[in-house]
Amino acid sequence: MAQLSGRHALVTGGGRGIGRAVAAALSAAGAAVTVLGRQQAALDDAVAKGHARDLIVADVTDPAAVSAGIERAEADNGPFDILVANAGAAETAPFGKTAPEQFRRLFELNVLGIVNCAQILLPGMVARKSGRIVAVASTAGLKGYGYVSAYVTSKHAVVGLVRSLAIETAKTGVTVNAVCPSFTDTDLVRESVAAISKKTGRSEQDVIAQYVKDVPMARLIKPEEVAAAVLYLSSDAASAVTGTAMTVAGGEI
Structure with a gap:
């Protein structure tokens, strides 16, 4: 098991689903985990059950709220060493009935939600010559699916963002990767x-x-199976792994 004692991890969308499983896995490996999300009750429950140490109530699409929450959490628990950008959503509709606003909405949440967190945390990671960024993307970032064109577009953008950031940070001690689960x-x-x-x-x-x-x-796919991949990519054992899109998909890709 990866040993993450002394590391501070931020997990967005950490109150439920994959994010909650990731928070629990990182905590079990010794990391101090802060979960970020919009639902106070779910975040409180994560802390109460020992899946996280701290919480931030914020919407990842609101840069000011994210920045304020991160500043407070770092003051309390130290700088973030790990970012797991998990917050996201999907919407379905035939392409002909998918309004431009749906494309904008999903891009704002699924892509800019990652950007808003990474732009705050990455400079500190680079300065310390150590850090892990893991984006929870999807097999929809690697292939097409019908009736979810806006979602697929946004998840392809997530994988592209990861690959670009990995090149920019390759010599800094920071790694940037994606995990791409199938239906979980x-x-x-x-x-x-x-x-x-x-x-x-x-x-x-x-x-x-x-x-x-x-x-x-x-x-x-089980949430815990996705969390295991995130745990590996967050660990020292994955120090040479960057720019990858790791599938957890039961052979689909």
Whole structure:
């Protein structure tokens, strides 16, 4: 297991789903974890259960709020050594019914949400000659899917951002990578499955089977499996790994 004692990690979208699993894994490895998100109750629960030490209530699309939260958390717990940029969202619609505003909204959250955090934390990491940035992207950053063109566009941008930053920071001691999971068994996916099941009359098992039809393992990915990849990329063992888009996808890619 990676040993992260003495490291301070920021996990955005850390109150639930993949972000919560990542926070728990980093904490178990000894890191002091600060979770950032919009839902106070979920963040409080992460701290109460020992998955995080501190919390920041902020929207990653609000640079001023993010900056203020990071400044306070660093004053309390020391500078951030690790950024796990996990906050994001997906929306579905046929391309012809996808308004430009949906493209803007998802780009703002999925891409600029990472930019807003990285631009604050990266200078300090470079100055200390040490740091890890891990973006939680998606297989949608590596291939196309129908009816989610705005989401796919934003996730491709995330992978491009990671590759560019990795080149810029290659000689600084900072690594920048992406993790690209396939459909993951989170509460958000389960809520989507339930909604489709209710709308179509199909069983939830049938809906999930459709989700994973292109996954050779024929199952949803576990959040803990994504967290394990993030944990590795955050560790000293991954010091030579940068600019990669690591798939956790059951063979889909």
